[in-house]
Amino acid sequence: xxxxxxxxxxxxxxxxxxxxxxxxxxxxxxxxxxxxxxxxxxxxxxxxxxxxxxxxxxxxxxxxxxxxxx
Numbered sequence: 911x912x913x914x915x916x917x918x919x920x921x922x923x924x925x926x927x928x929x930x931x932x933x934x935x936x937x938x939x940x941x942x943x944x945x946x947x948x949x950x951x952x953x954x955x956x957x958x959x960x961x962x963x964x965x966x967x968x969x970x971x972x973x974x975x976x977x978x979x980x
Contacts, residue, residue: 916961927965928955 913919914927932955954972957963 914965916958916964921959921961924959924961928952928959 914924916924919927952959955965955968958965958968
């Protein structure tokens with residue numbers, strides 16, 4: 911598996927990583943993640959795409975908020 915860390919990827923690669931991991935496979939832009947309190951996928955993962963926060967950090971924050979109930 912290739913690294914998905916910011917230091918090892920370009921912005922274009924990060925956009926593709928997010929798109930493939932979260933949106934391929936049937937959501938067709940449904941923004942279902944927003945229904946779970948995460949907001950639109952592209953907004954939720956924008957800090958990763960822009961190289962500001964790692965995926966792990968974003969996912970941990972999301973899980974913490976989801977478990978606490980927002």
